[in-house]
Amino acid sequence: MTDLNADLAAPRPRTGRRVLPRWSPKLAIGVGIIVVIGLWGLLGPFLVGDPEAIRDMGLTAPSRTHLLGTTQTGQDVLAQLAYATRGSLFIGLLVGVMATVLSALFGIVGSYVGGLVDEAFSLLSNLMLVIPGLPLVIVISAFVPASARGSWTIAVVLAITGWAGSARVLRAQTLSLRNRDYIQAARVAGEKRWRVIGVELLPNLLPLLASQFVFAVIGAILSETGLSFLGLGAANSATLGTMLNYAQNGFALQRGAWWWFVPPGLIIALFGCGLALVNFSIDEIINPRLRDIPRRERRNRRRTQRPVKRLDDGAVLDGTVLDGTVLDDAVPDGTVPDDGAVLTVRHLSVTYRTERPVHAVRDVSLALRRGEILGLVGESGCGKTTLAYAINRLHRPPAEVTSGSITLHDRDGEDLDVLAFDRDELRAFRWDKLSMVFQGAMNALNPVLTIRAQLDDVLTTHRPSMSRGERHERCAEALRLVGVDPRRLKAYPHELSGGMRQRVMIAMALLLEPQVVLLDEPTTALDVVVQRGILRELLRLRTALGFAVLFITHDLPLMLEVSDRIAVMRDGRIVEEATAEQIAAEPRHPYTRHLLDSFPSLVGERGAFIRAGEDERSQAAQPPAAASDDGIAAEAETR
Amino acid sequence: MSAILEVHDLTKDYRLRGGLRRPVLRAVDQVSFTLTQGRTLALVGESGSGKSTIARILARLEKPTAGRIVLRAPDGTQVPGRFYRDHVQMVFQDPFASLNPFHTIGHHIARPLRLHGHDRAQTARQVDQLLERVSLAEPALARRRPHELSGGQRQRVAIARALAPGARVVVADEPVSMLDVSIRLDVLQLLARLQREENLAMLYITHDLATARHFSDEILVLYRGRVVERGPADEVILTPRHPYTKLLAAASPDPLARGRAGIGPDEEIGDEIDAASAAATYDHYTGRWTRPQA
Numbered sequence: 001m002t003d004l005n006a007d008l009a010a011p012r013p014r015t016g017r018r019v020l021p022r023w024s025p026k027l028a029i030g031v032g033i034i035v036v037i038g039l040w041g042l043l044g045p046f047l048v049g050d051p052e053a054i055r056d057m058g059l060t061a062p063s064r065t066h067l068l069g070t071t072q073t074g075q076d077v078l079a080q081l082a083y084a085t086r087g088s089l090f091i092g093l094l095v096g097v098m099a100t101v102l103s104a105l106f107g108i109v110g111s112y113v114g115g116l117v118d119e120a121f122s123l124l125s126n127l128m129l130v131i132p133g134l135p136l137v138i139v140i141s142a143f144v145p146a147s148a149r150g151s152w153t154i155a156v157v158l159a160i161t162g163w164a165g166s167a168r169v170l171r172a173q174t175l176s177l178r179n180r181d182y183i184q185a186a187r188v189a190g191e192k193r194w195r196v197i198g199v200e201l202l203p204n205l206l207p208l209l210a211s212q213f214v215f216a217v218i219g220a221i222l223s224e225t226g227l228s229f230l231g232l233g234a235a236n237s238a239t240l241g242t243m244l245n246y247a248q249n250g251f252a253l254q255r256g257a258w259w260w261f262v263p264p265g266l267i268i269a270l271f272g273c274g275l276a277l278v279n280f281s282i283d284e285i286i287n288p289r290l291r292d293i294p295r296r297e298r299r300n301r302r303r304t305q306r307p308v309k310r311l312d313d314g315a316v317l318d319g320t321v322l323d324g325t326v327l328d329d330a331v332p333d334g335t336v337p338d339d340g341a342v343l344t345v346r347h348l349s350v351t352y353r354t355e356r357p358v359h360a361v362r363d364v365s366l367a368l369r370r371g372e373i374l375g376l377v378g379e380s381g382c383g384k385t386t387l388a389y390a391i392n393r394l395h396r397p398p399a400e401v402t403s404g405s406i407t408l409h410d411r412d413g414e415d416l417d418v419l420a421f422d423r424d425e426l427r428a429f430r431w432d433k434l435s436m437v438f439q440g441a442m443n444a445l446n447p448v449l450t451i452r453a454q455l456d457d458v459l460t461t462h463r464p465s466m467s468r469g470e471r472h473e474r475c476a477e478a479l480r481l482v483g484v485d486p487r488r489l490k491a492y493p494h495e496l497s498g499g500m501r502q503r504v505m506i507a508m509a510l511l512l513e514p515q516v517v518l519l520d521e522p523t524t525a526l527d528v529v530v531q532r533g534i535l536r537e538l539l540r541l542r543t544a545l546g547f548a549v550l551f552i553t554h555d556l557p558l559m560l561e562v563s564d565r566i567a568v569m570r571d572g573r574i575v576e577e578a579t580a581e582q583i584a585a586e587p588r589h590p591y592t593r594h595l596l597d598s599f600p601s602l603v604g605e606r607g608a609f610i611r612a613g614e615d616e617r618s619q620a621a622q623p624p625a626a627a628s629d630d631g632i633a634a635e636a637e638t639r
Numbered sequence: 640m641s642a643i644l645e646v647h648d649l650t651k652d653y654r655l656r657g658g659l660r661r662p663v664l665r666a667v668d669q670v671s672f673t674l675t676q677g678r679t680l681a682l683v684g685e686s687g688s689g690k691s692t693i694a695r696i697l698a699r700l701e702k703p704t705a706g707r708i709v710l711r712a713p714d715g716t717q718v719p720g721r722f723y724r725d726h727v728q729m730v731f732q733d734p735f736a737s738l739n740p741f742h743t744i745g746h747h748i749a750r751p752l753r754l755h756g757h758d759r760a761q762t763a764r765q766v767d768q769l770l771e772r773v774s775l776a777e778p779a780l781a782r783r784r785p786h787e788l789s790g791g792q793r794q795r796v797a798i799a800r801a802l803a804p805g806a807r808v809v810v811a812d813e814p815v816s817m818l819d820v821s822i823r824l825d826v827l828q829l830l831a832r833l834q835r836e837e838n839l840a841m842l843y844i845t846h847d848l849a850t851a852r853h854f855s856d857e858i859l860v861l862y863r864g865r866v867v868e869r870g871p872a873d874e875v876i877l878t879p880r881h882p883y884t885k886l887l888a889a890a891s892p893d894p895l896a897r898g899r900a901g902i903g904p905d906e907e908i909g910d911e912i913d914a915a916s917a918a919a920t921y922d923h924y925t926g927r928w929t930r931p932q933a
Contacts, residue, residue: 180736181731181732181733181736181737182736182737182738182739182740183739184698184700184731184737185729185731185737185738185797185800186739186750187700188698188699188700188724188728188729189724189728189750189751189754189800189803189804190724190725190751190754190755190804191750191754200739200741200742203739203741203742204739204740204741379819379820379821380790380819527685527686527846528685528846528887528890528891528892529685529886529887529890531890532889532890554819554820555820555892556820557892558892561892591821594821595820595821597824598820598821598823598824599820599849599892600824600849600850600852600853601849602848602849602852602876602888602891603876603877
């Protein structure tokens with residue numbers, strides 16, 4: 001059953017979305033600041049004296065009795081600060097909750113329901129967006145008589161002016177989520193609409209909601225401070241803004257009374273900073289790529305950047321014990337030079353340095369001969385794409401070549417060490433000597449540039465001496481080679497079909513007549529008829545131009561048809577390598593056999609397949625489905 | 640063997656945005672078929688042939704522009720619309736997208752059970768039973784979340800979910816195309832076994848001729864929303880009559896056809912199939928070509 005996969009899946013990092021942010025220094029500092037200020041706002045007022053009490057001492061600097069000094073009228077600044085913090089936090093929290101509820105209502109419900117409701121809701125939020133927020137707040141506050149301007153009024157005004165931005169963010173996310181299969185599946189199961197929104201959709205929006213909430217709180221505290229500073233804040237309430245307002249009116253700055261205005265300013269800045277830090281951590285859940293790699297690992301990586309020179313001698317690798325599942329004699333030992341080879345990979349290992357390191361490519365040796373098609377067959381996660389990227393030196397941190405060598409045997413007889421290239425050498429090597437057609441290459445073309453501009457770009461970079469006319473001629477010729485009308489040079493990618501775009505990508509890869517072309521699942525996304533046409537073109541070109549192809553795919557039957565030799569990769573290792581005929585006639589590794597059996601023949605016998613409509617006799621004759629797998633697993637283990 | 644689901648002249652038009660005339664794209668054009676207890680019907684076609692649209696209409700995720708869908712109870716009477724989902728369920732293509740990352744495996748199977756009239760105690764028992772039936776008998780699996788499972792395991796969960804309401808019709812939309820090749824057959828075998836055990840009617844939607852032939856009893860070949868060939872699975876694949884079916888068969892990779900790469904269809908589909916033959920349907924049961932009435 002899945003046991004073949006189970007071991008593959010195990011070392012793979014968990015890719016699912018987390019509900020809670022990862023504990024990081026950023027988050028710790030952010031939460032620390034928020035907790036301290038929050039506690040101060042909550043408990044501070046009980047610890048200090050009456051903030052309103054007027055003493056006949058005027059403006060005094062901090063002292064033992066008044067830790068933060070006093071105001072113009074002799075009021076204790078520390079006491080005021082405690083009450084003001086409480087007031088600001090209260091308004092911030094209130095507005096945060098109200099604005100988030102409003103934005104969720106208008107953003108999520110509208111876009112899920114769709115139709116007129118969505119149109120109306122998004123019109124409303126767009127209107128709210130174009131109305132400038134703070135001026136509106138000022139106008140509204142100014143119209144409400146000062147006596148009726150309590151904290152709640154101010155909070156409602158701030159919430160009404162502040163929800164629209166996050167409603168738009170939530171709407172966009174909901175629009176993308178509502179078409180996910182799991183939402184559709186819930187509908188097929190018969191879930192009611194409110195349950196689909198509340199139970200299936202909303203939890204997946206939680207990180208986004210949380211970050212919008214934090215954002216709303218910051219915005220509210222700042223806006224309220226601004227309003228109060230202008231004297232438009234809540235009447236009879238103490239917030240950090242009113243404190244600053246009084247300080248301003250009391251000429252604190254001019255009189256050098258820093259203790260009056262610095263503490264409230266600092267609290268606002270620190271609290272905003274704390275919330276922002278928390279928001280960073282929430283963003284990392286939404287987009288895991290933002291997560292930074294701990295610095296310690298980064299340093300390690302730099303140290304092990306160039307192990308190649310050392311390993312080139314081959315001495316280090318002699319002691320390597322190959323894993324039992326690899327057919328030792330079926331895989332050529334890369335240390336013996338292959339005369340006809342154009343590309344040799346020796347004992348290459350690539351590791352993803354993540355929390356739990358993933359050894360994506362383990363001790364792989366390959367020799368690609370001039371003009372041959374080598375099929376690299378494996379399933380998802382077996383490391384075949386990582387290998388291709390490493391050969392191109394396109395792998396990026398956290399991926400890293402930990403050992404081995406890659407050598408290109410140039411046409412003029414020179415051997416080039418790919419891993420030792422510096423930037424300029426690498427630029428000259430890529431595309432000129434070795435080019436690649438990427439997975440999903442149909443979408444690899446830039447949508448805003450014409451085909452011609454994109455082909456031309458390759459030539460201007462690599463053949464600076466070519467004239468404009470020559471470049472045009474060459475581009476047209478390349479298109480003609482892959483069976484695309486050169487008139488399509490003027491076309492934009494969206495004007496071409498998927499098959500044509502793929503042909504253009506192949507033309508681009510062949511533009512500089514490289515010696516090696518890497519094809520990473522070049523036809524997987526295409527329909528079979530289109531795939532057939534492209535493959536035929538490729539075979540014809542290979543005969544005409546004589547480049548070697550490393551063809552990466554999961555489709556073993558396809559490889560049996562088109563390639564000369566086949567390497568089967570599993571779990572980072574090449575488990576078997578042989579000519580296509582040998583693989584077809586007598587596969588030796590159980591995994592290869594299993595792969596072969598996985599593709600029922602179109603015209604041949606039905607094999608182990610049981611059709612549902614068949615009678616009981618034929619069922620009894622068949623072994624249960626799991627048996628064959630268990631056999632392989634057992635076999636692979638005993639080897 | 641009785642008909643469960645009858646589809647008559649199903650048609651679906653999509654209005655394209657833009658342009659004053661609002662052009663219409665006909666995704667499905669007068670498709671009719673019948674799903675029968677214990678038998679599998681395969682819908683075969685390439686991208687854009689309308690096969691997924693048919694699946695979505697059958698799952699009531701979209702409304703057809705024209706045509707009728709009749710669901711019959713075992714006694715032959717028509718099942719009223721509000722009970723439709725008790726009988727017809729769907730397995731989605733991408734097991735990585737069809738399970739909610741936030742919820743546990745148990746939730747995914749318990750919800751349909753609860754929705755279709757099981758109480759709490761029954762549900763807990765049934766969840767375990769269902770997981771066992773799709774060969775996922777690991778302890779505590781129900782408490783795990785989708786990202787902890789492999790693609791094959793996820794698809795098994797999705798199958799268990801489709802069976803949970805006691806469905807008699809299962810629409811499987813490319814159920815294995817997103818899975819690793821080495822486990823595809825296992826999942827298909829599982830579907831076939833469950834079908835036998837439950838006597839399900841199955842609609843298997845695929846672009847893969849080989850599995851369509853081996854897995855189903857009857858095949859409908861779709862081309863641009865229309866059925867161009869229909870008949871028993873082996874006949875359609877081994878002796879195709881319509882030029883499009885021939886083209887598809889010739890282009891499919893076949894492990895037995897080593898060295899055949901140079902052969903195959905010349906050009907892309909559009910050139911090969913002229914309008915006249917695209918509009919004609921070959922029926923292996925009657926042995927006759929039919930054309931739609933104007």
